[in-house]
Amino acid sequence: MEGFRFPENFALGAASAATQVDGDCKESNWYDWYQKGHIKDGSDPDIATMHRKYLREDTELMAEMGIRHYRFGIEWARIEPREGEFQECEFLKIREEIELLQSHGIAVLLTIHHFSNPIWFEQRGAFLSADCVPIFLRFTKKVVENLGDLVSEYITINEPNVYAVSGYFGGDFPPGENSMSKTLKVIKTLGECHRRAYEVIHKQRETMGYTDTKVGFAHHMRAFAPYHAGNPWHRLCCRISEKMFQTDISKTYLLGTEKDPGQYADFLAINYYARTASKGFADGTFPGASVNDLGWEIYPAGIAECCAKLHALLPQLPIYITENGTADNHDTFRRHYLYDHLRALCESGLPVTRYYHWCFVDNFEWLEGFTARFGLVELNTKTMERTIKQSGEFYRQMIAYHGVSEEMAVEAEKEVYPHA
Numbered sequence: 001m002e003g004f005r006f007p008e009n010f011a012l013g014a015a016s017a018a019t020q021v022d023g024d025c026k027e028s029n030w031y032d033w034y035q036k037g038h039i040k041d042g043s044d045p046d047i048a049t050m051h052r053k054y055l056r057e058d059t060e061l062m063a064e065m066g067i068r069h070y071r072f073g074i075e076w077a078r079i080e081p082r083e084g085e086f087q088e089c090e091f092l093k094i095r096e097e098i099e100l101l102q103s104h105g106i107a108v109l110l111t112i113h114h115f116s117n118p119i120w121f122e123q124r125g126a127f128l129s130a131d132c133v134p135i136f137l138r139f140t141k142k143v144v145e146n147l148g149d150l151v152s153e154y155i156t157i158n159e160p161n162v163y164a165v166s167g168y169f170g171g172d173f174p175p176g177e178n179s180m181s182k183t184l185k186v187i188k189t190l191g192e193c194h195r196r197a198y199e200v201i202h203k204q205r206e207t208m209g210y211t212d213t214k215v216g217f218a219h220h221m222r223a224f225a226p227y228h229a230g231n232p233w234h235r236l237c238c239r240i241s242e243k244m245f246q247t248d249i250s251k252t253y254l255l256g257t258e259k260d261p262g263q264y265a266d267f268l269a270i271n272y273y274a275r276t277a278s279k280g281f282a283d284g285t286f287p288g289a290s291v292n293d294l295g296w297e298i299y300p301a302g303i304a305e306c307c308a309k310l311h312a313l314l315p316q317l318p319i320y321i322t323e324n325g326t327a328d329n330h331d332t333f334r335r336h337y338l339y340d341h342l343r344a345l346c347e348s349g350l351p352v353t354r355y356y357h358w359c360f361v362d363n364f365e366w367l368e369g370f371t372a373r374f375g376l377v378e379l380n381t382k383t384m385e386r387t388i389k390q391s392g393e394f395y396r397q398m399i400a401y402h403g404v405s406e407e408m409a410v411e412a413e414k415e416v417y418p419h420a
Contacts, residue, residue, distance in 0.1 A: 001413040004343055005403035009353050012399050013069025014062065014360035014376070015323050016116040017158065018078075021051035021363050028077035029122040030115070030366075033127035033174045043369030043381075049361050050384050051068030055097055058361060061377065063104035066399035070101055071155070071322060071356045073111035076142060077118040079402060083135075083350070091146040098150045108149045109322070110183035111218070112140055112163055112197065114158040115173070115366070124176060128182060133196060140197045144204040152205070152212045155322065156197040159220035160253070161245050172367055187188045191253050198264045213345040214266040218251055219310065219320045221270050227279035238278035247309075254313055268310045270343075271323035271358075290417035292337075293327040294372055298417050300340035311350050318353045321345065327360035327365075327372040331390050334391035335416035336375075339404055346403075357395065359411070379412055 021032050030045050037044075052059060079090050098108050107389060113136070117126050126132065140156070157163075164186040166173035177314075194217045204215045224235035224242040249318055256262045274296035277284040285291060307319050324341055328334040338357075338386040345352050362375035370381055376392035379385075388396075397408055404412070 001339060001405050001409040003080045003406040003409045004346055005401075006342070006346055006398075007352075007396060010346070010402075011069055011354055012067065012395065013071065013109075013356040014067050015051045015071040015358050016051070016073070016360060016363065017111065017116075017354035017361070018073040018075035019045055019048070019114065019116040019246055020359070020365070021049045021072075021361065022078075023048040023050045024052055024076045025075050027119055028075065028116045029119055029126075029174045032119055032122070032416060033176075038172075038176075038367060039369045040367055041271055041369035041371050043364055045364050048364040049379055050249060051361075052093070054384060054386070055100065056373075057103055057386060059097075059100050059106070061072075061388070062101075062106060065376075065388070065392065065396040067360075069109065069354060069356065070360075071111060073114040073155075073158070074096075075116065076113065076126070076139060077116065078122070078335050079142070079206055080139060081120075083120050088146075094147060095150060098147065102150070107153075108151050109153045109155060109320075109354075110143075110147065111155040111158055113156065113193075115163055116176075126175070127186045127193070128255060133192055136193045137196055137200050140200050141204055144201050148201075148205045148210065152202050152210065153214045153267075155216060155269060156201070156338060157190055157220045160187055160217065161417040162220045163246070164190065171283055185306065186328075187249060187289060188252075191249070193255075194253050195262075195264045211311040216265045216267045216269040216320070218269045218271050219246065220252075221251060221272055221306035221310070223275035223299055223305050224278055225275060226246070227277045227284055231279070234279045234419075237280055237412055241276065241278050241281055245389065249314060250310055254310075263314065264319060265314065267317045268307075268317050268409055269322040270303075270310060270319065271308055272277060272303045272306050272321065273326070275302050275326065285420050287420060289420045290420045292333075292418070293329045294368070295420070296418070298326065298337060300337075300344045303341050304344045304350065307345070307348060307350045318351050319358070320354040321352060322354075322356050323358040325374045327368075327374055328391070329371075329373045331373075331378075331389045331391050333415040333417050334389070335394040335412040336417065338394065338398070339389065339412040342398070342404070359401050 362379040
């Protein structure tokens with residue numbers, strides 16, 4: 001392993017989601033899911049990392065580490081706890097957070113929908129209900145009306161494929177259903193929500209006098225490969241899985257459909273974590289592959305492979321890695337992981353300008369609760385104390401050096417990935 005420098009316009013940041021960090025919200029479908037006993041370690045999303053209470057400490061810690069880009073989200077259930085009743089005081093709190101970040105030199109990428117819904121929206125069918133698109137657009141417009149003078153960059157929807165598959169096919173996320181037809185309908189509807197929200201955000205900020213608006217959706221992409229390259233069934237499963245999970249979404253969300261062709265992104269946003277070895281239509285891992293603490297394959301080349309596929313659709317747009325990180329509960333291989341993935345990006349020759357690490361502080365990882373640790377900063381869930389990890393120090397050094405020095409590379413190389 002050798003040292004390397006980042007491209008001149010390349011910046012490192014951190015990412016989070018409201019439900020996973022904020023706490024203090026009992027009106028969401030994920031608090032309801034927790035109450036039904038679905039969280040592995042019983043962690044309460046109403047507590048999460050108590051980010052709202054520790055906002056200043058978290059912001060100062062980010063600034064201290066040199067982080068200048070932060071992706072965070074809106075908790076819809078807190079803003080609109082009952083249908084049509086918007087809490088203006090909650091917008092004021094979000095404004096305070098944005099202004100605090102900006103005062104520390106940290107720019108905001110704001111996510112409008114990141115997996116969680118108000119319970120009233122969930123109970124009426126969420127993105128299967130007949131009027132879900134106008135309801136979502138009403139919320140989107142309200143967000144921009146209240147925050148558009150402070151924020152110019154937006155993610156409309158986070159990982160629509162994961163939201164749909166986990167909630168309506170795998171049954172792991174709320175509402176816990178197992179229906180292919182519902183899964184496909186949700187994916188299609190979320191595409192409509194994204195494209196219309198793209199237009200709403202641009203139009204609203206234009207009426208406010210701003211012309212610097214940038215909008216995208218965070219696309220969860222995986223590297224797919226047949227379990228046995230010589231097996232025709234494995235190759236077929238690989239092609240079908242990739243097409244249904246991400247390729248069709250890439251095209252229709254970014255370029256529209258026959259009814260509404262166009263360009264519906266100002267940057268390409270990719271969340272990348274792992275590779276799937278296909279021998280059926282479920283996730284698989286190659287024998288002996290490097291894996292993280294959740295058993296996901298560590299495949300650094302895949303991050304560049306996914307970027308190249310999205311880049312081919314809209315080559316004029318910059319690429320943001322809006323999530324990348326790994327479950328490394330004892331922080332024993334995260335430096336190696338960061339080195340490998342960032343080097344793959346830098347050597348790709350693709351126009352990647354942002355990298356948002358998932359995540360900053362160990363957070364509530366949906367079904368996993370706090371049993372999966374992705375943070376650069378350790379969270380003591382009993383005391384809420386934050387402590388920068390060894391990998392967090394490495395991240396700080398990468399930002400300061402604008403790359404990885406030879407000495408840093410030597411330290412990263414000492415770390416060994418677990419294997420399947």
